[in-house]
């Protein structure tokens with residue numbers, strides 16, 4: 001489990017195709033944060049929980065399987081790509097963000113970015129199937145970053161990004177048309193379940209998302 005408070009921006013040091021997926025090497029820059037990292041640990045990479053399978057001086061590797069590649073943007077990473085990193089939460093940590101599971105629900109597309117003084121307003125287009133999971137002032141995870149839904153319109157929502165978050169995460173790399181990983185708040189998923197919307201409908205919606213993205217020209 002994670003909180004969506006990004007502790008480091010790492011750089012992809014290698015992508016190797018393997019049967020059933022990819023081996024990703026990530027070089028971290030915050031050595032203190034990763035000093036006691038061990039094999040078998042969970043790390044959030046752009047919001048997707050991944051298991052460390054190998055590590056060395058300043059780097060670790062994960063195996064990204066097809067299921068993850070189909071639901072996230074990890075498949076488009078290349079040598080040099082910057083990624084948001086967060087280690088799994090410890091029971092004594094402060095919950096600065098919200099409960100983030102590291103299960104990406106879908107990839108979505110940045111519609112537009114507006115500069116508002118020192119902040120940015122980032123608008124994201126999302127597939128209709130996920131509408132029940134987004135509420136104004138609720139929490140949402142974009143590429144692993146815990147953010148608050150500032151504005152909500154049909155099939156579009158906006159987050160207000162403060163200068164600190166802009167500087168400390170890869171959110172400063174986004175442009176109109178960029179693809180991002182979304183994880184919706186777990187609370188909404190339980191409510192949807194209570195209302196008779198089984199979790200499997202979310203998985204189906206992720207597949208719809210792929211078609212929807214193609215229809216939008218991405």
Ligand SMILES: Cc1cc2nc3c(=O)[nH]c(=O)nc-3n(C[C@H](O)[C@H](O)[C@H](O)CO)c2cc1C
Nearest residue numbers: 042048049050051063064065068071102103104
């Ligand atoms: C504890 C945990 C460890 C995971 N480890 C991996 C992994 O090593 N490789 C992978 O491709 N997906 C892994 N996943 C699944 C991955 O996060 C998921 O497919 C995407 O977030 C899409 O929902 C893991 C998920 C959890 C909860």
Ligand SMILES: Nc1c(NC[C@H](O)[C@H](O)[C@H](O)CO)[nH]c(=O)[nH]c1=O
Nearest residue numbers: 004005006146147148160161162165
């Ligand atoms: N909730 C919002 C945040 N939260 C803080 C970020 O998650 C944090 O700065 C980042 O993970 C780096 O550690 N930041 C915003 O800009 N806007 C929000 O709505």
